[in-house]
Amino acid sequence: MSAEARPPADKAKLRADHVRMVFTRDSKSTPVLEDISLDVSAGEFVCLVGPSGCGKTTLLNTMAGFLSPTSGSISIDGELVRGPDARRIFVFQERGVFPWLTVEGNIAFGLAKLSRAQREQRVAHYIKMVGLQGFEDAYPSELSGGMKQRLEVARALAVDPDMLYLDEPFGSLDSITRLTMRGELLRIWEAERKTIVLVTHDIDEAVQLADRVVVMSARPATIQRIVRVDIAHPRDISSPRYLELRDGIFEQIGLAHKI
Amino acid sequence: MNSLAEPRKWERFFWPLLASGLLLAVWYCSVVWTATKIFPSPLQVEKGIVELFHRNVLWSDIGSSLRRVAIGFGAATLVGVPLGLTLGWYPALNQVVNPVLQILRPISPIAWIPVAIIFFGIGDYAATFLIFLGSFFPIVVACVNGVSSVPSVYRRAGRNFGLRPMQLLTKVVFPAALPQIIVGLRLALGIAWLVVVAAEMVAVDSGLGYLVIDSRNSGKRYDLVVAAMLMIGVIGLALDWGFRRIEAIKSIRWGFGNAS
Numbered sequence: 056m057s058a059e060a061r062p063p064a065d066k067a068k069l070r071a072d073h074v075r076m077v078f079t080r081d082s083k084s085t086p087v088l089e090d091i092s093l094d095v096s097a098g099e100f101v102c103l104v105g106p107s108g109c110g111k112t113t114l115l116n117t118m119a120g121f122l123s124p125t126s127g128s129i130s131i132d133g134e135l136v137r138g139p140d141a142r143r144i145f146v147f148q149e150r151g152v153f154p155w156l157t158v159e160g161n162i163a164f165g166l167a168k169l170s171r172a173q174r175e176q177r178v179a180h181y182i183k184m185v186g187l188q189g190f191e192d193a194y195p196s197e198l199s200g201g202m203k204q205r206l207e208v209a210r211a212l213a214v215d216p217d218m219l220y221l222d223e224p225f226g227s228l229d230s231i232t233r234l235t236m237r238g239e240l241l242r243i244w245e246a247e248r249k250t251i252v253l254v255t256h257d258i259d260e261a262v263q264l265a266d267r268v269v270v271m272s273a274r275p276a277t278i279q280r281i282v283r284v285d286i287a288h289p290r291d292i293s294s295p296r297y298l299e300l301r302d303g304i305f306e307q308i309g310l311a312h313k314i
Numbered sequence: 315m316n317s318l319a320e321p322r323k324w325e326r327f328f329w330p331l332l333a334s335g336l337l338l339a340v341w342y343c344s345v346v347w348t349a350t351k352i353f354p355s356p357l358q359v360e361k362g363i364v365e366l367f368h369r370n371v372l373w374s375d376i377g378s379s380l381r382r383v384a385i386g387f388g389a390a391t392l393v394g395v396p397l398g399l400t401l402g403w404y405p406a407l408n409q410v411v412n413p414v415l416q417i418l419r420p421i422s423p424i425a426w427i428p429v430a431i432i433f434f435g436i437g438d439y440a441a442t443f444l445i446f447l448g449s450f451f452p453i454v455v456a457c458v459n460g461v462s463s464v465p466s467v468y469r470r471a472g473r474n475f476g477l478r479p480m481q482l483l484t485k486v487v488f489p490a491a492l493p494q495i496i497v498g499l500r501l502a503l504g505i506a507w508l509v510v511v512a513a514e515m516v517a518v519d520s521g522l523g524y525l526v527i528d529s530r531n532s533g534k535r536y537d538l539v540v541a542a543m544l545m546i547g548v549i550g551l552a553l554d555w556g557f558r559r560i561e562a563i564k565s566i567r568w569g570f571g572n573a574s
Contacts, residue, residue: 141475
């Protein structure tokens, strides 16, 4: 097994420590997360993969502070996570951009504390970074799906967070846009070195992007295996090592890679 | 160029005009064939409208009606929107207040007329109070529904960017609920315009509603009755059109089906 030895404790950016999560509805309790322990180091790109409905998104929501675990704890920089925080921004799969604000208004949303000049400069910088020049005054309803997704990433980056949580960010995009967006995300990550935790059900996407791929089991989710992707960017997705890692994960999840 | 779905420019005016023309013709013929002495023909009504304009009462009556609607509807908005936002924001509070609202809501403002007269006597206050009641409930209900149907993803995004609860309400929940609130306001304004006419028939001696009832009572001037009715329709249409312009504002329009 190529399960990683944990990085030394002082280097962990995020630490999930024996996290359990049980949802109770109508006096029926459903265990969703079962004893999840995971360390993510600063600047690392980690992908969570697993069968759909396994609890990946629940784990991500717990890390972001939107849900608190039934037992166990999540800490970041040694500090217990008690709620959402502007230092760690969640990018939603259902498009969290605000439809009543323009592109500029959305990106400036988290920047109320800055002076006007600083804010304008920051907004302009991220509009350029995600390639939305010329759409400053457009409303989200006037943008394509890929543009909205880039806008949401820009809004998240604009507040200069340490961490980004991405919940199937490219799931609803067409396959060409998805490839472009992966490239852009890598470019941004290499430029800004945020710690990124990304949930996806797309194993190819995980192996293309991540430093480590965390493979989760069906519900209640446990960590089945952690795969370190030891291929430098840009990755050749037809190289034997890439295929070996990818097929290993497919096998782990129990999918023969043939149709 | 001329697809089947897109009517040509002249057609967009021609068919509605034809329909109106037919209606007027049916009206005219009915009056002629039945040889009624009471109900006016379109031509008499047209003369009636001209007469109303010349007597100068029309403008002051329109002004009175609009003033009452502005005050009653304005007060209902000022009280109803904050109340509705609060109830939507605190579901526990809403559970307490909602049954009372649901019982009061289906009562026609007309049924309140005796009560309004006890409270305020016959006069402007009673009429304005009825308009307030008529528009208050739809506004509150629209705000409660608007707030409680804001997708949780927007609230979470707002909290994620460090907003305090009050900021979350003003910067996320209110704008997210605004399209539904605007629809509620438009509905309420329509009701206010219905109620003002009824209230003016009972409680006051000015306004378009009074003009209708006064034209009948003083000499059975049905030409003036119908003329006043037409004015009521035209002004109601204009108010509704004004509100639709608000719905077309881009920061609100996203909430309506055909956004582009």
